[in-house]
Amino acid sequence: MSPERVVEFICGSRGEAIRAPSSAELPAGAPRSMVIEPKFVGARALIERCVVTLAGERGLLLVGQPGTAKSMLGEVLAAAISGSSALTIQGTAGASEDHLRYGWNYAMLLDRGPRPEALVPSSVLTAMKTGKLVRIEEITRCLPEVQDALISVLSERRMMIPELEGPDGSVFAAPGFNLIATANLRDRGVSEMSSALKRRLNFETVPPIADARQEIELVRSRAQAVLRESGTETEVDASVLDILVTTFRDLREGRTGEGWNVERPAAVMSTAEAVTVAAAITRQGSFFATRKDPVSLLPGYLLGVVLKDNQEDRDRLLAYWDGPIRRRGENDALWKRMYALREVVEELGRE
Ligand SMILES: Nc1ncnc2c1ncn2[C@@H]1O[C@H](COP(=O)(O)OP(=O)(O)O)[C@@H](O)[C@H]1O
Ligand SMILES: [Mg+2]
Numbered sequence: 001m002s003p004e005r006v007v008e009f010i011c012g013s014r015g016e017a018i019r020a021p022s023s024a025e026l027p028a029g030a031p032r033s034m035v036i037e038p039k040f041v042g043a044r045a046l047i048e049r050c051v052v053t054l055a056g057e058r059g060l061l062l063v064g065q066p067g068t069a070k071s072m073l074g075e076v077l078a079a080a081i082s083g084s085s086a087l088t089i090q091g092t093a094g095a096s097e098d099h100l101r102y103g104w105n106y107a108m109l110l111d112r113g114p115r116p117e118a119l120v121p122s123s124v125l126t127a128m129k130t131g132k133l134v135r136i137e138e139i140t141r142c143l144p145e146v147q148d149a150l151i152s153v154l155s156e157r158r159m160m161i162p163e164l165e166g167p168d169g170s171v172f173a174a175p176g177f178n179l180i181a182t183a184n185l186r187d188r189g190v191s192e193m194s195s196a197l198k199r200r201l202n203f204e205t206v207p208p209i210a211d212a213r214q215e216i217e218l219v220r221s222r223a224q225a226v227l228r229e230s231g232t233e234t235e236v237d238a239s240v241l242d243i244l245v246t247t248f249r250d251l252r253e254g255r256t257g258e259g260w261n262v263e264r265p266a267a268v269m270s271t272a273e274a275v276t277v278a279a280a281i282t283r284q285g286s287f288f289a290t291r292k293d294p295v296s297l298l299p300g301y302l303l304g305v306v307l308k309d310n311q312e313d314r315d316r317l318l319a320y321w322d323g324p325i326r327r328r329g330e331n332d333a334l335w336k337r338m339y340a341l342r343e344v345v346e347e348l349g350r351e
Helices: 003-011 044-055 070-082 106-112 123-130 149-155 212-229 238-253 271-287 294-306 312-329 333-340 342-348
Strands: 017-019 033-035 059-064 088-090 102-104 119-121 133-137 158-160 170-172 178-184 201-205
Touching: 003 044, 003 070, 044 059, 044 070, 044 178, 044 201, 059 070, 070 133, 070 178, 088 123, 102 106, 119 123, 123 133, 123 149, 123 158, 123 170, 149 158, 149 178, 212 238, 212 271, 238 271, 238 294, 238 312, 238 333, 271 294, 294 312, 294 333, 294 342, 312 333, 312 342
Parallel strands: 059 178, 059 201, 088 133, 133 178
Antiparallel strands: 017 033, 102 119, 158 170
16 A cells, blocks of 8 residues: 555545555455545544654654554554554563564474574564564563664664574565554553664654544444444443543543543543443443433443542542532533432442
């Protein structure tokens, strides 16, 4: 795909129908032209910069809060640019340098000595050989020494395999090779990453969705897709969506649309989490016929998100009830109903 097509694949074609080139061989029955729906909601310029970075000699590091679609972006970028997003490494505290370089088939190694057939390549090495993009998820969970195995890969575009002699002893990256890493700001973070590695990566921050209407629409369509996949055809309730996404945004930002200050809980109030809650409430309504009022289920699920490891977060949620929810309830029936559910939070959240 051309760079422009990659951006369209990710951000959508703005309602325009895109025609496949006349030379392209399409599977039988596939349409020659179609409108591309956006997969990522956010600034097109961000995606353009990602594409530009990946065409250059630096790697791309997507940083941001959990649940802002960093992993999803890495996947669609890899799929659009190299035709597959399968070359992936999950960063963990237990990862060793071998995870980023290569290992050995020990039976063969002992039997016949070091030879190319006994080498077990990592996804990084495979991507170098085949000229594809490799994704490293949550790179900052790996120890900084382990992360540093990537420095020579990015600067020299080469991986040394000292055990193998001759031309097999060093692998050069084929054109097209590059790296997409993600890092959550809530984890150990990029502060411990070596400056040598930082210099070989372009940082792009992926922000939460800025526009409330867009976030509501995304949560609706993603939750609906999740439900359909599991065989539930019930529609996600519009009132639930409205209150849910508004509450998430207020608690995430520490400030409401009206400009009232809100105490932020320690828990992550991500779009991804809102999708999960919207789907769960709808599913509960479809499983249990007595649950005719989906709004009444909101407090229980909100507590489930907010109350992870910090009891003070319950008080913050109650303060949100006594502030914005109460005030909105003074002239809005829906928020008034929500305010009436305050005791649920009080009851459920008790230790
Ligand atoms: N800006 C966004 N555009 C599209 N989907 C989003 C966006 N933000 C969150 N999502 C939803 O959240 C889900 C989880 O995101 P994920 O990629 O796992 O986040 P991260 O890796 O940042 O923690 C995505 O699959 C998508 O459904
Ligand atoms: Mg992720």
